[in-house]
Every structure is written in structure tokens, then in C-alpha cells.
Amino acid sequence: MTNQELKLKQAGFKITTPRQLILEVLKKYKTPLSAKQIYQYLPQIDLVSIYRNLKLLTNLKIIFQEIINNETFYYLDKKIHHHIVCQRCGRTECLPCNHKYKIKNFTNISHQLILSGLCNHCH
Amino acid sequence: MTNQELKLKQAGFKITTPRQLILEVLKKYKTPLSAKQIYQYLPQIDLVSIYRNLKLLTNLKIIFQEIINNETFYYLDKKIHHHIVCQRCGRTECLPCNHKYKIKNFTNISHQLILSGLCNHCH
DNA sequence: TTTATAATTGCAAATCATTTGCAATTATAT
DNA sequence: ATATAATTGCAAATGATTTGCAATTATAAA
Numbered sequence: 364m365t366n367q368e369l370k371l372k373q374a375g376f377k378i379t380t381p382r383q384l385i386l387e388v389l390k391k392y393k394t395p396l397s398a399k400q401i402y403q404y405l406p407q408i409d410l411v412s413i414y415r416n417l418k419l420l421t422n423l424k425i426i427f428q429e430i431i432n433n434e435t436f437y438y439l440d441k442k443i444h445h446h447i448v449c450q451r452c453g454r455t456e457c458l459p460c461n462h463k464y465k466i467k468n469f470t471n472i473s474h475q476l477i478l479s480g481l482c483n484h485c486h
Numbered sequence: 487m488t489n490q491e492l493k494l495k496q497a498g499f500k501i502t503t504p505r506q507l508i509l510e511v512l513k514k515y516k517t518p519l520s521a522k523q524i525y526q527y528l529p530q531i532d533l534v535s536i537y538r539n540l541k542l543l544t545n546l547k548i549i550f551q552e553i554i555n556n557e558t559f560y561y562l563d564k565k566i567h568h569h570i571v572c573q574r575c576g577r578t579e580c581l582p583c584n585h586k587y588k589i590k591n592f593t594n595i596s597h598q599l600i601l602s603g604l605c606n607h608c609h
Numbered sequence: 610t611t612t613a614t615a616a617t618t619g620c621a622a623a624t625c626a627t628t629t630g631c632a633a634t635t636a637t638a639t
Numbered sequence: 640a641t642a643t644a645a646t647t648g649c650a651a652a653t654g655a656t657t658t659g660c661a662a663t664t665a666t667a668a669a
Contacts, residue, residue: 377616377665398655409619414656416617433556433626434655476568476599500636500645521626532648537627539646556655557626 367425367439374423381408382416386425386439395429395436490548490562497546504531505539509548509562518552518559 367386368378376382388404389396398417402410417437420426426437490509491501499505511527512519521540525533540560543549549560 375616379617379665381618411620411657412618418657430553430556433553433558435556498645502636502646504647534628534649535647541628 367420370423370425371420376419376423381405381412382420384408385413385416385420389426389437389439393439395438397434397436399434401437490543493546493548494543499542499546504528504535505543507531508536508539508543512549512560512562516562518561520557520559524560 364372364378365386368383371378371382384405385401385408388401392404398410398413401417402408402413405413417426417428417435421428421437426439428435428437430436487495487501488509491506494501494505507528508524508531511524515527521533521536524540525531525536528536540549540551540558544551544560549562551558551560553559
């Protein structure tokens with residue numbers, strides 16, 4: 364049983380084929396993927412189930428999400444990383460700390476920092 | 487003629503009632519507002535026109551936008567500022583530099599930095 | 610190792626933010 | 640004043656995501 368499957372089980376959820384496949388895809392492609400993208404790799408699984416499972420896995424902190432240009436992307440390994448997005452075509456590049464030079468491919472740069480957490484009320 | 491109206495005119499666009507009212511609302515409320523929120527203040531104006539004008543004004547850099555939780559908010563004064571969003575209820579607080587202490591109301595904090603600009607291809 | 614049951618799935622339809630097409634209206638240059 | 644292109648409002652489309660519900664399936668207990 365994988366580490367992720369263990370977490371699922373410990374939280375009292377079933378280890379189902381869709382869940383296993385979604386995790387495998389995220390593991391294989393290593394990059395943040397949208398529900399639609401995962402669906403393209405797994406057309407056997409209903410898109411709705413993909414959405415539901417991505418939400419569950421996110422709640423359990425088995426996977427993590429980031430929202431870019433009104434679409435949510437999911438990834439397995441939580442490491443803080445940043446992006447630069449083209450305002451016109453939406454092209455996105457990851458900016459791992461050791462690739463900062465990539466910012467030279469862009470002009471007209473602005474930025475937005477979103478911190479998220481749980482407010483007192485929800486905690 | 488206001489500063490914003492001047493920019494519109496200089497860019498060759500008409501100064502229309504919807505545009506004036508949208509700018510007035512953004513000026514009055516000072517905080518980033520979504521199209522829907524602006525529509526609540528201006529029910530006389532079609533929501534579609536609000537969307538179209540917000541896009542135009544953004545393109546002309548008369549107003550600026552930021553995307554939080556899959557919804558776009560617009561504001562008049564470009565000053566870089568940051569937010570913290572509750573992962574559960576979506577409650578959002580602005581974090582102007584002089585109010586950093588507000589972060590104490592949140593736990594479980596993670597962050598995401600989005601830089602945007604124009605890539606070489608689109609420039 | 611069956612079986613009961615609650616969790617999960619797939620499908621259809623709903624929802625929410627945003628966009629598009631088009632005919633009617635309006636701001637502006639002449 | 641008026642011609643004309645830009646803009647509006649309305650209806651309908653789109654794209655991401657969610658919800659309801661009946662059918663299926665993983666799992667724990669017999």
C-alpha cells in the first residue's frame with residue numbers, strides 16, 4: 364500500500380480504482396494538473412469523480428492545489444513554488460528558486476501573493 | 487473630465503454612462519470588487535456590460551485585477567498588496583504592509599506567488 | 610468467504626463566472 | 640443636426656465545477 368493509500372485508509376476512506384489511478388497520474392507527470400488534464404489521461408473515469416476525488420485528496424492534504432487563471436491545478440508534493448503567467452496568452456512557467464533567470468523571458472511584470480490558511484472562525 | 491475618462495478618450499474609446507458609473511463605484515468603495523458586486527451597486531447596468539467594461543478598463547490599465555478563489559476582483563489604484571484567504575470559508579483579508587499583524591488571525595498558512603507579465607512571444 | 614452496508618461511482622442536470630452574437634441605442638466627429 | 644462606428648442590452652453559449660440520485664463496489668463483520 365502506498366503512502367497516499369495509507370493516509371486514505373487511516374482517514375476512513377476507501378481505496379478505489381479511480382483514486383489509485385488519479386494518484387498514479389499525478390505521480391507520473393510530476394507537474395500540477397487540472398481535473399480536465401487528468402481526465403484526458405484517464406478517460407475511463409467520470410470527470411465528476413475526478414473532481415470529487417481531487418477535492419477529497421486535497422482536504423486530506425494528500426495532494427495540494429493552486430489556482431491559476433481561474434483553473435485549479437493539483438500536485439502531489441507540497442513544495443512552495445512560484446509561477447509567472449503571460450497576461451495575454453496565459454502561458455505559465457514554474458519558477459523554482461534555482462531558475463529565477465527565466466523571468467527574463469517576460470516583460471510588464473506584476474505580482475500577486477496569496478496566503479491561505481484557516482481563519483480563527485473556521486479553525 | 488476625470489483622469490480615467492481622459493485615458494479612455496485618449497485611447498479612442500467613448501465616455502459612456504456605464505463606464506463612468508463603474509469607475510465611480512470603484513472610486514467610492516476603494517476595495518477590490520467583483521463584477522457581481524459592482525452589479526449589485528449598479529443594477530441599472532447589464533452585467534454583461536460590466537464584464538466588458540471591466541475588461542476594457544483593465545486592458546487600458548485604468549483599473550487592475552486580481553483573481554482570488556476563481557473570481558476576479560477589480561480595483562482602481564495599482565499598489566501591490568497581498569491577501570490571506572481562509573481555506574474553508576474563503577474569508578479574505580487584505581494585508582497592507584502596515585497590517586502584517588493580521589496574519590495572527592489565521593493558522594495553517596501556505597502561500598502562492600503569481601507573477602504575471604507578457605512572454606516574449608506575446609510582447 | 611460470503612454478505613450487509615455505507616461509501617463511492619457514473620450519469621444527468623444544475624450552478625456560477627464569464628463570454629459571444631446580434632440587433633437596437635448612443636457618443637462623438639463632422 | 641446627423642452620420643457612423645462604438646457601445647449597450649438581451650439571449651444564449653461556454654467552461655469549470657457542483658449536486659442529486661440510483662446503481663455499484665470496497666470493506667468490515669459474521
